[in-house]
Amino acid sequence: MSTESWNNDNINLLRRSDVLMRCAFSNSTLHRLINSGDFPTPIQLxxxxxAWIEHEVNDWIKQRILTTRTLKNGGSYE
Known part of the structure; x- marks a missing residue:
């Protein structure tokens, strides 16, 4: 985690339902991605x-978009 997270006084937290809605996947997929290290780890409240730190979830979504767009424009989907 970057130090930016710790220095930002406006840290927003997302509950599980918010994360599932934003990422459009199931609870089991969320657990699988966390366990494999492919999704931000939640913090224990x-x-x-x-809850999840909002900017970490947003960064994950942005990375997925970037990866998908990069693959579409010259890479492979496999």
Missing amino acids: SPRSV
Whole structure:
């Protein structure tokens, strides 16, 4: 995690439902991506509550878009 996250007083947190809606995938896909290290790890808010840092999720989405557009313009989808 970059130090920018720690120095920013406007850190927004996303709950699981927000993350699932933004990324348009299922809860099981979310868990699979986290476990494989392919999605930002949530932070523990309480024993039964987690959240994601909004800019990390946004960065992940932007990277997926960039990767897809790069592959479409000359790479392979495999």
